[in-house]
Amino acid sequence: MAPQGSPAPLEFGGPLGAAALMLLLPATMFHLLLAARSGPARLLGLPAPPPAPGALWSPAAPLLWLSWLGLQAAFYLLPARKVAEGQELKDKSRLRYPINGFQALVLTALLVGLGVCAGLPLGMLTDMLLPLAAVATLAAFLFSLLLYLKALLAPASALAPGGNSGNPIYDFFLGRELNPRLGSLDCKYFCELRPGLIGWVLINLALLVQEAELRGSPSLAMWLVNGFQLLYVGDALWHEEAILTTMDITHDGFGFMLAFGDLAWVPFTYSLQAQFLLYHPQPLELPVASVICLINAVGYYIFRGANSQKNTFRKNPSDPRVAGLETISTATGRQLLVSGWWGMVRHPNYLGDLIMALAWSLPCGVSHLLPYFYLLYFTALLVHREARDEQQCLRKYGLAWREYCRRVPYRIVPYVY
Numbered sequence: 001m002a003p004q005g006s007p008a009p010l011e012f013g014g015p016l017g018a019a020a021l022m023l024l025l026p027a028t029m030f031h032l033l034l035a036a037r038s039g040p041a042r043l044l045g046l047p048a049p050p051p052a053p054g055a056l057w058s059p060a061a062p063l064l065w066l067s068w069l070g071l072q073a074a075f076y077l078l079p080a081r082k083v084a085e086g087q088e089l090k091d092k093s094r095l096r097y098p099i100n101g102f103q104a105l106v107l108t109a110l111l112v113g114l115g116v117c118a119g120l121p122l123g124m125l126t127d128m129l130l131p132l133a134a135v136a137t138l139a140a141f142l143f144s145l146l147l148y149l150k151a152l153l154a155p156a157s158a159l160a161p162g163g164n165s166g167n168p169i170y171d172f173f174l175g176r177e178l179n180p181r182l183g184s185l186d187c188k189y190f191c192e193l194r195p196g197l198i199g200w201v202l203i204n205l206a207l208l209v210q211e212a213e214l215r216g217s218p219s220l221a222m223w224l225v226n227g228f229q230l231l232y233v234g235d236a237l238w239h240e241e242a243i244l245t246t247m248d249i250t251h252d253g254f255g256f257m258l259a260f261g262d263l264a265w266v267p268f269t270y271s272l273q274a275q276f277l278l279y280h281p282q283p284l285e286l287p288v289a290s291v292i293c294l295i296n297a298v299g300y301y302i303f304r305g306a307n308s309q310k311n312t313f314r315k316n317p318s319d320p321r322v323a324g325l326e327t328i329s330t331a332t333g334r335q336l337l338v339s340g341w342w343g344m345v346r347h348p349n350y351l352g353d354l355i356m357a358l359a360w361s362l363p364c365g366v367s368h369l370l371p372y373f374y375l376l377y378f379t380a381l382l383v384h385r386e387a388r389d390e391q392q393c394l395r396k397y398g399l400a401w402r403e404y405c406r407r408v409p410y411r412i413v414p415y416v417y
């Protein structure tokens, strides 16, 4: 456990690891996008060449991408049904956040629907994915640089616990300022939920429309992938307030990792299954599709049940839905749930999320590894995230956390891990 006041331990392999990730993540993203379009669609293997010379760039891409960002920022600034307060900050203040993410999703859907009725060729967006990914990557680098410079002017109380090591590469990657804002727009909160997540379902929809144009109708596999991922994104925006207690908002600074993750990685790699299906159609029988729907439903049930149980408990421990659950008291005055979902494993929400990830890949068949990239990456991300959270909880709760680990020994999968 790091003693109070000592510098935060370096994560992600320090400056060298951060530099490697800044090269490796964009390279992986482009490899995946190119592989999905290539005949063999190999996850492991030499990078596929671009489908046409100049396919990685289009002058329309920066305009389209900036319009998208502007539209989502405008929706963010519209009056919200609710304004929520974030966690208490170092200077004892609390920031306020608009809860209108679901409204932004609905408004986007209406606008896109109107556009399609008026003849907008949505399917053509699929030809722009490579240039758009290039613009998003470039924008993530530039944006992170601006955020890094902005943090030089920020008071010490506004800096994140990590990301201020003094090494510019590491700090650029992790992010120095905890909650950088431009006026009333909170950059990290906005980026985490709006342009990337809504962009992801829009890309999926464009792939579905394109498939219908190419083959007469969308395939059952494409419907499933679109439906499952729309449910996931809709759920995230419906429960938008819950993100205010995640480590990304309360602990991590806003730097390249989250800027690239939110703006480029999420929309362009999370839509990989739908991209794969457009270029590699897969037959899917109804009985198999029903089993896959059942797997997604089980995953969603665990994911939502666990997240809602914790959120309800954190908001009001006397709420009748959670009042009967067993708890452990901690020295901070907060309690830890030790029965219900959180008594099964220490991260039941991760388990549900991973089961859903499997259901998103299964419609793509078992002939290729590429559509399973998300499941593999996500397993690694959650195992790493669980270890980071464990360290933070040990620092926060000390002995009470050790007692929780003793009573609930498994982290994510009961009796396995």
Ligand SMILES: NC(=O)C1=CN([C@@H]2O[C@H](COP(=O)(O)OP(=O)(O)OC[C@H]3O[C@@H](n4cnc5c(N)ncnc54)[C@H](OP(=O)(O)O)[C@@H]3O)[C@@H](O)[C@H]2O)C=CC1
Binding pocket: 245, 246, 247, 248, 303, 307, 310, 314, 334, 335, 336, 337, 338, 342, 346, 347, 349, 350, 353, 381, 385, 389, 392, 393
């Ligand atoms: N699709 C994607 O790419 C990603 C999805 N996710 C999803 O985001 C969601 C949020 O994940 P994340 O923020 O990592 O973690 P959690 O929602 O699991 O939050 C962890 C925190 O919960 C609190 N907690 C832990 N155990 C208990 C307990 N027994 N009782 C009460 N409180 C407890 C602690 O904070 P405290 O005590 O301070 O409240 C801990 O720091 C998950 O569903 C995850 O699957 C996450 C990353 C990426």
Ligand SMILES: CC(C)CCC[C@@H](C)[C@H]1CC=C2C3=C(CC[C@@]21C)[C@@]1(C)CC[C@H](O)C(C)(C)[C@@H]1CC3
Binding pocket: 025, 192, 193, 197, 232, 233, 235, 236, 243, 246, 248, 257, 258, 260, 261, 262, 265, 266
């Ligand atoms: C680029 C790197 C490999 C790492 C980047 C990580 C980010 C892509 C993820 C970090 C935490 C995330 C969350 C979601 C999306 C992915 C990122 C940004 C989330 C918004 C997805 C929807 C969920 O319901 C959620 C719980 C709201 C998620 C919160 C964390």
